[in-house]
Amino acid sequence: VSDRYSRRELLGLAATGLLACRADAGRAEGPVRRPGVVGIADLAAAGEGPSVEQGRAALERALVAATGHDSGPEAVRGLFTADDVIGVKVNCLAGRHLSPRVELVEALARLLVAGGVAANRIIVFERSSRELERAGFEIRRSGGPFRCFGIDNDWDARPSVEGSIGSCFARLVSEQCTALVSFGVVKDHDLAGVSAGLKNWYGVIHNPNKYHDNHCDPYVADVARHLRRKLRLTVLDGVTAQCQGGPAFHADGVFPLARVAVSTDPVAADAWAWAEIDAERGRRKLPTLEQDRRAPRFLATASGYGLGVGDPARIERVKA
Amino acid sequence: MNRREILGVAAGCAACAAVPGWLAASGLEPGRLVDPEDLPAREASWYKKLGGKKVECELCPQGCSVADLERGTCGVRENRGGTYFTLVHSVACSVHTDPIEKKPLFHVLPGEQAFSFATAGCNVECKFCQNWEISQFRPEQVRNLYLPPASLAEAAKRAGARLTAATYSEPVVFWEYVRDVAVAANKAGLRPTVVSNGYIEAKPLRDVLPLLSAIKVDLKSFRESFYVEQVRGHLQPVLKALEVIRAVGTWLEIVVLLIPTLNDSEEEIRDLARWVKEHLGSEVPVHFTRFHPTYRLTNLPPTPVRTLERAWQVARAEGLQYVYLGNVPGHPGESTTCPGCQQVLIKRVGYRIQANNLRDGKCPQCQREIPGVWE
Numbered sequence: 001v002s003d004r005y006s007r008r009e010l011l012g013l014a015a016t017g018l019l020a021c022r023a024d025a026g027r028a029e030g031p032v033r034r035p036g037v038v039g040i041a042d043l044a045a046a047g048e049g050p051s052v053e054q055g056r057a058a059l060e061r062a063l064v065a066a067t068g069h070d071s072g073p074e075a076v077r078g079l080f081t082a083d084d085v086i087g088v089k090v091n092c093l094a095g096r097h098l099s100p101r102v103e104l105v106e107a108l109a110r111l112l113v114a115g116g117v118a119a120n121r122i123i124v125f126e127r128s129s130r131e132l133e134r135a136g137f138e139i140r141r142s143g144g145p146f147r148c149f150g151i152d153n154d155w156d157a158r159p160s161v162e163g164s165i166g167s168c169f170a171r172l173v174s175e176q177c178t179a180l181v182s183f184g185v186v187k188d189h190d191l192a193g194v195s196a197g198l199k200n201w202y203g204v205i206h207n208p209n210k211y212h213d214n215h216c217d218p219y220v221a222d223v224a225r226h227l228r229r230k231l232r233l234t235v236l237d238g239v240t241a242q243c244q245g246g247p248a249f250h251a252d253g254v255f256p257l258a259r260v261a262v263s264t265d266p267v268a269a270d271a272w273a274w275a276e277i278d279a280e281r282g283r284r285k286l287p288t289l290e291q292d293r294r295a296p297r298f299l300a301t302a303s304g305y306g307l308g309v310g311d312p313a314r315i316e317r318v319k320a
Numbered sequence: 321m322n323r324r325e326i327l328g329v330a331a332g333c334a335a336c337a338a339v340p341g342w343l344a345a346s347g348l349e350p351g352r353l354v355d356p357e358d359l360p361a362r363e364a365s366w367y368k369k370l371g372g373k374k375v376e377c378e379l380c381p382q383g384c385s386v387a388d389l390e391r392g393t394c395g396v397r398e399n400r401g402g403t404y405f406t407l408v409h410s411v412a413c414s415v416h417t418d419p420i421e422k423k424p425l426f427h428v429l430p431g432e433q434a435f436s437f438a439t440a441g442c443n444v445e446c447k448f449c450q451n452w453e454i455s456q457f458r459p460e461q462v463r464n465l466y467l468p469p470a471s472l473a474e475a476a477k478r479a480g481a482r483l484t485a486a487t488y489s490e491p492v493v494f495w496e497y498v499r500d501v502a503v504a505a506n507k508a509g510l511r512p513t514v515v516s517n518g519y520i521e522a523k524p525l526r527d528v529l530p531l532l533s534a535i536k537v538d539l540k541s542f543r544e545s546f547y548v549e550q551v552r553g554h555l556q557p558v559l560k561a562l563e564v565i566r567a568v569g570t571w572l573e574i575v576v577l578l579i580p581t582l583n584d585s586e587e588e589i590r591d592l593a594r595w596v597k598e599h600l601g602s603e604v605p606v607h608f609t610r611f612h613p614t615y616r617l618t619n620l621p622p623t624p625v626r627t628l629e630r631a632w633q634v635a636r637a638e639g640l641q642y643v644y645l646g647n648v649p650g651h652p653g654e655s656t657t658c659p660g661c662q663q664v665l666i667k668r669v670g671y672r673i674q675a676n677n678l679r680d681g682k683c684p685q686c687q688r689e690i691p692g693v694w695e
Binding site: 093094128130153155159161166189190191206207209210212213245246247248250 | 357372373374384385387388389390391392393394395445447452456457458460461552615616
């Protein structure tokens with residue numbers, strides 16, 4: 001009875017089980033090219049405000065480290081085709097002080113273009129154009145190194161049911177984009193524990209406020225599962241990170257992590273963010289997220305779905 | 321226009337009454353479409369401040385603990401730097417004039433019109449929500465009309481309504497607006513009513529009930545498991561709210577939407593009827609209404625009429641005096657019958673009154689007093 005076990009869901013569960021088994025067996029099949037591998041580039045030399053050129057160099061190193069390809073453009077070609085329309089979801093909730101830097105986003109766009117993707121096929125987006133502007137992005141529907149605009153309430157007409165969520169997804173994600181990149185930040189989240197690459201996808205559903213109980217578990221994983229066929233890459237701007245007081249910007253929780261991280265495994269990218277946040281919390285004599293009873297449980301759920309590796313102890317950090 | 325858009329605006333509502341002080345500086349005109357982000361947010365009335373710029377909402381049993389820049393489950397209340405704000409005071413997304421029978425409130429001014437309004441948002445998520453296109457969205461995701469309480473009351477009078485009704489989505493999430501509309505409506509000689517899920521804490525409920533003429537509560541099931549799985553809420557807080565309403569004395573009617581296989585067992589209906597009789601009294605009207613597939617619950621058929629009829633029989637057998645059927649136009653179960661002599665007192669077909677035989681709130685045949693709000 002009810003919509004709990006529809007035929008579609010049963011098929012989905014069966015598929016999930018198969019994929020989970022595959023992930024457990026360590027095979028790199030499906031959308032995750034290299035499960036558990038996170039490429040990390042140091043940006044300490046650039047200070048708090050890396051230029052586009054510095055950002056591009058760092059991102060390319062991290063991308064190469066994450067994918068195992070010989071060069072950035074080659075890695076791009078391994079993940080995307082020239083026909084893809086790539087949606088880059090940035091998380092600008094915290095405003096200019098703790099959103100992905102415009103320079104780094106532009107650096108990614110340039111890297112994609114170098115790999116053969118036309119600039120007008122790259123769409124950087126957030127929930128609303130206002131949020132993008134507050135974070136320093138310029139709204140443009142054509143021209144420039146990438147297109148940039150908000151979802152601005154253009155939702156699917158009907159909700160999609162995926163596990164525990166029932167949400168209208170942004171039509172931009174459902175219909176326009178053929179590939180997706182999560183471009184998040186590294187920050188503490190009062191309820192979810194960590195807001196990095198996966199939680200960023202709450203911005204593409206119309207009703208995220210319904211899914212914050214139980215530390216956002218399994219909802220974050222359910223949203224990501226819905227997007228799995230399009231989700232190719234996660235990029236985290238860790239130049240400045242926040243270990244306490246999130247998801248809003250709070251100056252006393254901020255620290256200079258001075259890194260960018262890239263992974264084809266969205267779960268591993270978040271596991272890395274979790275480890276970095278906990279490391280800083282340790283330096284400050286704060287309880288770990290686990291001790292604070294808000295560890296990001298959704299990572300284990302996402303891992304169980306076969307979306308990637310959620311245990312920080314099992315991820316492979318490849319320094320670029 | 322779809323439901324997400326304005327359902328309709330009564331003519332003349334732009335003719336504004338006094339603009340409240342907190343909005344006076346905005347220069348907004350009542351009756352105009354508005355982006356909620358352009359409105360100065362209003363501090364919420366029922367919450368407490370926690371440390372670290374966090375707040376805890378005390379309006380409904382969700383009891384949301386909300387960090388800075390985040391919203392509660394309802395999606396219409398936001399923490400801004402440690403102060404909690406409602407984003408929907410005076411921001412209506414649906415406005416329409418309906419017969420009071422549509423709410424349904426069958427014992428309140430039969431045949432009169434209710435000036436009905438809603439904002440975006442809801443504090444639960446029923447998988448069978450008929451109005452999900454506004455209740456499950458945030459205020460900035462729907463089209464909104466700036467309609468402060470005094471202007472709303474004036475628009476209601478111009479529309480010929482004798483009542484106002486906070487309805488469509490979930491009035492609990494715009495409770496400050498409900499309160500202020502009720503004050504304005506009473507002042508204008510209107511009767512304010514509310515259509516709610518009853519998922520509200522006792523204090524805010526008690527604060528507003530004395531201002532209302534009537535309230536209809538959806539008791540969605542008599543099983544906790546249903547509330548958890550289908551509603552994302554809990555049963556006990558609703559039962560508690562129903563008891564508070566009866567204790568305060570505001571006129572109450574209950575609606576139970578019967579959904580095939582989920583909440584329509586004879587045992588559950590019997591339990592529900594017994595509880596209503598024991599805790600609220602046998603004079604509280606109970607409406608069993610017909611489910612139609614919608615939103616996330618599209619894999620079940622409409623409720624068979626015989627299921628509704630069986631529920632009617634069970635509830636009557638348990639001693640409830642005013643049991644009705646809904647969403648079955650023309651069925652005898654829509655009409656009000658005297659529990660004493662079985663005379664048909666108010667004959668309804670759909671939302672229309674075909675005959676009203678009540679005399680001063682009494683049965684003309686046996687003189688039995690029929691409870692309700694008749695004047």
